[in-house]
Amino acid sequence: MSARRGPVLVALAGLLLAGCSASAYEDTPLPSPTTAPTADAPSAPAAAAAQCADPLASYAPQGALPAAGAMPAGSTMETIAQRGRLIVGVSADTLLLGARNPISGQIEGFDIEMARLVAEAIFGDPSRIELRVLTAAQRIPALEDGSVDLVARAMTINCTRWEQIAFSAEYYRAGQKVLVPLGSTATSLADLAGQRVCAPAGSTSLDTLEDFPDVVPVSASTHSGCLVLFQEGEVDAITGDDTVLAGLAAQDPYAQVVGDAFTSEPYGLGMNQDDVDLVRFVNGVLAQAEADGRWTQAYDRWLADALGAAPVAPTPVYGRG
Structure with a gap:
C-alpha cells in the first residue's frame, strides 16, 4: 500500500467504525425479554432444529396481517407495540446494507429498510424503531437473551443457526466473493494460497475459509475492521458476501471485487425461537412488500448501482412447524 493511499482511506474506515455507537434510545431500560406464547405461537425450539431438511423453510403467515396499531392480544407484536418501538440489531458499518451516514448520523441501507417495513406494519410508522449496533458474533446472543426483537444484518440462513434462533423467509440471495487490490490477478480464494484473508468473526464467510487450507x-470484529487491515497491508484480501464487498470497494478505489460467487448466502431476518408468532407476522410483511413493489424500491435505492438491476425477489418457502 502506498503512503498516499493509506491515511485517506484508513481514515474513512475509521470514521465508520467511530460511528458505531448505540441509537438514541440507548439509555432507555429494556423491557423483559420474556413473552408468553399464545395458542397461535407455540414455543418449539426443538421442533425448529429437527425440521431442518430445508433451512429456507420458515413459518407460514396465518391469515391477513392485522391492521397497524391493532396487534393481536397476547402476541409478541402487542408486547412490542406496548413498548412503543421495535428493537432491531443491525450493522452500522456495512455500506449499502446498514451503515451510519456521516452527515446525518442515521443508520441506513437495504437491511434497515427491511426492518422499517416491520416497524411500519406494527405501528403504522417506520420510524418507531430502535437500532442497536451489533457485530456478527453478537447477533445470535442478542436474540437468545431478548436484547433485540429482530436482527437485520446480512444474516445467512442455515441449519446450525436454526438450532439457536428462528428465521424469516429469505429476503435476499447473496454470494461470497473476494476483494483484492486493484491489479491483482486473483479471481478466487484458490488463487490466494499463502496469503492472509480477512473475514469477520462469527460469520459464515470466516467458516468458509476452513475449506481453503492454503x-x-x-x-x-467487522468488515470495516477487515478493510482497515487491508488498507494497512496487514491482510492481502477480504472475503464476504458480494453485497458487503461492494460497499467496501465503494470506499476504496484501490480495491476490486473479483470472480464468481462460490457460495449461496440466503439472508433472513433473525428472531428468538420462542417468538413464532412474530416470525409468521414478519413473513407476512415481507410477502406484502414483495407483492406491492416496496422490496424492489428498496433494492433500487441501495443495491442497484453496485449490483445491477433488481432480481426477482426470493420466493418464500414455508412449512416449518
Missing part, C-alpha cells in the same frame, strides 16, 4: 485466515 490461505491464512485473519478475523476482525
Whole structure:
C-alpha cells in the first residue's frame, strides 16, 4: 500500500467504525425479554432444529396481517407495540446494507429498510424503531437473551443457526466473493494460497475459509475492521458476501471485487425461537412488500448501482412447524 493511499482511506474506515455507537434510545431500560406464547405461537425450539431438511423453510403467515396499531392480544407484536418501538440489531458499518451516514448520523441501507417495513406494519410508522449496533458474533446472543426483537444484518440462513434462533423467509440471495487490490490477478480464494484473508468473526464467510487450507485466515470484529487491515497491508484480501464487498470497494478505489460467487448466502431476518408468532407476522410483511413493489424500491435505492438491476425477489418457502 502506498503512503498516499493509506491515511485517506484508513481514515474513512475509521470514521465508520467511530460511528458505531448505540441509537438514541440507548439509555432507555429494556423491557423483559420474556413473552408468553399464545395458542397461535407455540414455543418449539426443538421442533425448529429437527425440521431442518430445508433451512429456507420458515413459518407460514396465518391469515391477513392485522391492521397497524391493532396487534393481536397476547402476541409478541402487542408486547412490542406496548413498548412503543421495535428493537432491531443491525450493522452500522456495512455500506449499502446498514451503515451510519456521516452527515446525518442515521443508520441506513437495504437491511434497515427491511426492518422499517416491520416497524411500519406494527405501528403504522417506520420510524418507531430502535437500532442497536451489533457485530456478527453478537447477533445470535442478542436474540437468545431478548436484547433485540429482530436482527437485520446480512444474516445467512442455515441449519446450525436454526438450532439457536428462528428465521424469516429469505429476503435476499447473496454470494461470497473476494476483494483484492486493484491489479491483482486473483479471481478466487484458490488463487490466494499463502496469503492472509480477512473475514469477520462469527460469520459464515470466516467458516468458509476452513475449506481453503492454503490461505491464512485473519478475523476482525467487522468488515470495516477487515478493510482497515487491508488498507494497512496487514491482510492481502477480504472475503464476504458480494453485497458487503461492494460497499467496501465503494470506499476504496484501490480495491476490486473479483470472480464468481462460490457460495449461496440466503439472508433472513433473525428472531428468538420462542417468538413464532412474530416470525409468521414478519413473513407476512415481507410477502406484502414483495407483492406491492416496496422490496424492489428498496433494492433500487441501495443495491442497484453496485449490483445491477433488481432480481426477482426470493420466493418464500414455508412449512416449518
